[in-house]
Amino acid sequence: MRVRIDDVAKAAGVSMKTVSRVLNEEPNVSDETRRKVQEAVEKLRYRPLASARLLAGRRSNLVAMLYDNPSSNYLMEVELGVLDACQSQHYNLMLAPLDYRARDIVAKVESLVVQSQLDGVVLTPPITDDRALLARLDEIGVPYASVSAQERNRRIGVFVDEESAARDMVLHLVSLGHRRIAHIKGHAAHGASRWRLAGYRAGLREAGIAYDPELVVAGRFFYESGYEATNRLLDLPQRPTAIFAANDDMAAGSICAICERGLAVPRDISVCGFDDMPVARFIYPSLTTVRQPSRDMGRLAGLEVIKAIRERGAGENIELPYTLQLRRSTGAVPG
Amino acid sequence: MRVRIDDVAKAAGVSMKTVSRVLNEEPNVSDETRRKVQEAVEKLRYRPLASARLLAGRRSNLVAMLYDNPSSNYLMEVELGVLDACQSQHYNLMLAPLDYRARDIVAKVESLVVQSQLDGVVLTPPITDDRALLARLDEIGVPYASVSAQERNRRIGVFVDEESAARDMVLHLVSLGHRRIAHIKGHAAHGASRWRLAGYRAGLREAGIAYDPELVVAGRFFYESGYEATNRLLDLPQRPTAIFAANDDMAAGSICAICERGLAVPRDISVCGFDDMPVARFIYPSLTTVRQPSRDMGRLAGLEVIKAIRERGAGENIELPYTLQLRRSTGAVPG
């Protein structure tokens, strides 16, 4: 029925072990023997069984991506990058959606890692910052790479300097003449929210604009939360001339809320976001935003775990550059 | 080091097999014994090794989702649904991006299925329609469920009646007074493109409007292709008063192209799409579109494979309803 390694051995006229050597690209096989084995493998369409290899002590060539909030555009982009890395390195990718608030997250991840013998995992925010989980992963000895982890030293993964990026964005708004600049914060559990808020404040400071707590409202990274936050801002006695949302989805919600009041973007109010997801180009007016190379971040995180898997101690925390994407949603402060 | 089944057996004062019985929820274990075993499992934090179980002949509890073009919004929605189904049924999900045009797609899938001992796979368009692949999967005996497969009999999976949906959308445009209705086609490899075009023609026919090939232009489901297609339509001597794009991404591109010419949607031209992806609500004006329950489709496809895995011969091809989402991008014919 199923072709096994000794079928191949028989067909090639060698021992099982030799076939195994060829398959695993081990040394000490003559070219002639190697060729014979490869032919037999080809002819019999032999595929070594992952579970048997694994049980006998080899690697799984399997990594998992852990994430909360699967429906975020941002995570989908990261996922594409990780997938890309896995493909290029002949790894398979498993998806593990988790609730970052769940009590049993450590146990869940441990089960997955141990049971499926994962070679490594990729962590995405805010799971990147779960100390208990990281400690456990270290104990078990599974390499992991983080995307935008809050703690930046002694980690392997990828990040961008989001604080500087947010500051630059604010300074851009200032350069357009804006001084009443509002900020819609992201979800509190995410480091990104902290960094972006800090950058917002830094930008104001550099521009010599006083921080006005009234202009900073809560959001949760969703479209709806941007919509609602903007309505609160528009109800202010003196409304802002620019709104800096902590991500693109919220900025899209912001634009919608503004338009619904009969105001125009950027004529009456400028809006900008963060991330540069595809939606930033699709909406009208197209969104000025901070471009974070999410897909590349996913790819690099994937490559770094795999590097760490292959060579213990390898892997680093890589900083990637951001860029400001100036599009149509920001303009000069109204007359 | 690692806790094994006989450690648990020893701790519980029973045999390995009894532990195995408890773990696999097999009958013929006394409540008392079961309790003792569970306690031991708990205390030792025992996790059975998937590879060992698998090698000994059990299921992998692993399914893979096969797809081409990973960056499509639509597929991400489907993925979320599949993921959901897997979680609820204690299955793990692997992701297998493929090139539907690749020569070796059958071999690739076969390797994956055989090597990783996948219990089943979920197919998404256009991989759903690769006869050679389906034949091979049938041979190997791996259950699979398809999302929107072209062939609808003798399949398990999910679909919606896209042709009727497209027809209804055209009739909606007609009811608004439109008679010069254009269509931007989808990618030729997808059944969806055929059905939506057929529905477009059926709608025109029912409304007594002659089919004008000039008004039907090629697209490939991407934003950019919608943008370009629309520019071609706008260059026509007599331009359409409504554009029906075969999906939302292209409709977004269409709106952008229209706005760039200083025209307004829906004042000058109505635009509608298909799928009802999140972007349909985010763009301005919000998009009139056919709601296809992509996430539920993913979920059901996932549940159907799992059903087929558990009980050979089970599983069916389920039709799900569509709805017209009337939003702001369509309106009465100008003047």
Added chain:
DNA sequence: ATGAAAGCGCTAACAA
């Protein structure tokens, strides 16, 4: 450079 034998950790089949 190649091979023989002994597991890896579990479950299936059989026995008791």
Added chain:
DNA sequence: TTGTTAGCGCTTTCAT
């Protein structure tokens, strides 16, 4: 209801 035995298909020793 419970236990014993013999693999599952591969890779690891350790020989040769």
